[in-house]
Amino acid sequence: MADNNEKTIKEVFEELDVLVERLEDRETSLEDSFRLYQEGMELLKYCSEKLDTVEKKMLQINEDGTFCEFSR
Secondary structure (H helix, E strand, C coil), rough: CHHHHHCCHHHHHHEEEEHHHHHHCCCCHHHHHHHHHHHHHHHHHHHHHHHHHHHHHCEHHHHHHHEEECCC
């Protein structure tokens, strides 16, 4: 697996799709299934962190037309 810092969320989701297909394959060994699962969890963690970063950078437009940081 390449360095996650260089991947877009779309690329990570494509990788996750491939991992799911491999996990659903009855020919995949138990050991490979564990490895694929761990790889998938790392990719999901990366996506979560990336989305958190984007959320923190989002701006919200106030009624008066000014901007402020997005908050939950």
